[in-house]
Amino acid sequence: MTKRAVIVGAGIAGLSAALRLHRAGWEPIVVERSPGRRSGGYAVTFAGLGYDAAERMGVLPELQQRHISPDDMHYVRPDGTTRFTVPGETVRALLSRRALNLLRGDIEDVLHRAVRDHADIRFGTTVTSIEQNTHGVEATLSDGSTETADLLIGADGLHSHTRALVFGPERNHLLDLDHVVGVFMLDRRPDGLAEGATASLTSKGRTLAVISLGDDRAAAFFGFRTDDVARDLAAGPHTTLPRVFGDLGWFTPDMLDRLRTADSVYYDTLSQVVLDRWSSGRVVLLGDAAWCVTLFAGYGSSLAVGGADLLGTALEDQPDITTALARWEADLRPEVRRKQKLGRRVKGLYAPADPFRLWLRDLPLRTAALPPVSRLLKRRLQLAG
Numbered sequence: 033m034t035k036r037a038v039i040v041g042a043g044i045a046g047l048s049a050a051l052r053l054h055r056a057g058w059e060p061i062v063v064e065r066s067p068g069r070r071s072g073g074y075a076v077t078f079a080g081l082g083y084d085a086a087e088r089m090g091v092l093p094e095l096q097q098r099h100i101s102p103d104d105m106h107y108v109r110p111d112g113t114t115r116f117t118v119p120g121e122t123v124r125a126l127l128s129r130r131a132l133n134l135l136r137g138d139i140e141d142v143l144h145r146a147v148r149d150h151a152d153i154r155f156g157t158t159v160t161s162i163e164q165n166t167h168g169v170e171a172t173l174s175d176g177s178t179e180t181a182d183l184l185i186g187a188d189g190l191h192s193h194t195r196a197l198v199f200g201p202e203r204n205h206l207l208d209l210d211h212v213v214g215v216f217m218l219d220r221r222p223d224g225l226a227e228g229a230t231a232s233l234t235s236k237g238r239t240l241a242v243i244s245l246g247d248d249r250a251a252a253f254f255g256f257r258t259d260d261v262a263r264d265l266a267a268g269p270h271t272t273l274p275r276v277f278g279d280l281g282w283f284t285p286d287m288l289d290r291l292r293t294a295d296s297v298y299y300d301t302l303s304q305v306v307l308d309r310w311s312s313g314r315v316v317l318l319g320d321a322a323w324c325v326t327l328f329a330g331y332g333s334s335l336a337v338g339g340a341d342l343l344g345t346a347l348e349d350q351p352d353i354t355t356a357l358a359r360w361e362a363d364l365r366p367e368v369r370r371k372q373k374l375g376r377r378v379k380g381l382y383a384p385a386d387p388f389r390l391w392l393r394d395l396p397l398r399t400a401a402l403p404p405v406s407r408l409l410k411r412r413l414q415l416a417g
């Protein structure tokens with residue numbers, strides 16, 4: 033009999049799981065809280081496990097078409113003058129050959145196109161309760177219907193409702209990294225920022241980056257260190273970002289102005305998810321819901337796709353579901369542990385409060401910007417190409 037999976041969340045993890053399980057002969061049902069597909073988001077580096085998995089799942093060519101080739105990275109002072117620039121060819125050389133620079137929304141779009149005819153995707157729907165026994169799992173949905181399945185996958189992100197229903201309250205599983213980020217797409221690239229370029233300013237525990245994403249698209253990226261995450265989240269981006277960044281100078285007034293009319297703003301704490309087990313019986317968590325490594329690790333979308341692919345392989349190889357889940361977790365944990373550790377290390381470098389730490393943070397980039405090093409990297413790129 034065909035096995036069924038209820039997947040909560042149609043983000044990168046949920047859609048990857050739906051695609052991979054369909055390929056494994058399962059029937060996926062995806063419930064997504066949002067009324068429709070989300071787009072845009074922010075740019076992510078997509079590499080490693082995720083890149084390899086995308087290749088196996090047959091979506092790599094479509095992802096490659098969406099790659100945004102990065103160009104010069106400018107590090108500026110509050111008065112707008114340039115501290116140093118890492119040239120585009122060096123930036124590209126630093127990006128591994130098996131890595132892509134993608135909009136989060138583009139990854140979702142590619143996955144959605146690949147799976148939409150093979151999965152029952154229900155937007156504007158969530159799960160309200162979960163019951164399980166040795167034979168199956170029953171999910172009650174927000175439209176009042178119930179679905180019985182062999183497996184329920186909670187791929188509903190950092191603030192997972194599935195995790196709260198099955199593993200207990202969020203506060204027991206979040207490790208706060210004392211930073212808040214606010215990201216939004218700009219309606220047009222700011223004057224003074226060349227196509228493909230990124231410019232960023234770090235001062236006193238705050239970073240503002242303005243990123244050109246090709247085709248006149250661009251994004252603003254605010255991130256800051258805080259000693260009161262709860263207060264800053266509760267106040268929301270439209271109050272908190274002007275309060276924290278108001279005196280920063282450079283592009284800041286323009287970006288804060290555009291924040292007021294931005295379509296949608298990603299605004300959240302940087303927190304890792306730490307759980308002893310990612311599954312309980314026939315319920316398993318996947319992606320940020322299970323292990324959020326944060327943007328400091330730059331690897332969450334790669335882990336979401338790679339984790340979904342490995343999950344599909346484990347379920348194909350092992351008919352007993354709980355055994356398959358245990359094997360999958362044992363295979364994936366070491367990589368997640370490494371990336372969470374990296375995320376915690378990078379935390380201190382992201383927006384250093386004192387100028388000396390900032391100088392130390394930038395030292396490798398300054399070195400990469402030196403003409404001889406830059407030439408060497410450029411040569412490496414040409415040889416690799």
Ligand SMILES: Cc1cc2nc3c(=O)[nH]c(=O)nc-3n(C[C@H](O)[C@H](O)[C@H](O)COP(=O)(O)OP(=O)(O)OC[C@H]3O[C@@H](n4cnc5c(N)ncnc54)[C@H](O)[C@@H]3O)c2cc1C
Binds near residue numbers: 076136187336
């Ligand atoms: C600013 C920023 C930069 C990043 N940079 C990188 C990077 O360079 N490289 C990288 O690999 N990763 C990066 N990441 C991380 C990456 O974006 C995430 O790890 C990845 O998108 C997680 O995907 P997900 O599907 O697990 O969760 P999400 O993207 O959060 O998706 C969860 C989905 O579930 C839905 N949902 C939520 N609650 C419910 C519910 N109750 N019922 C039904 N549906 C629900 C949501 O609407 C959403 O569609 C970055 C993240 C941020 C914020």
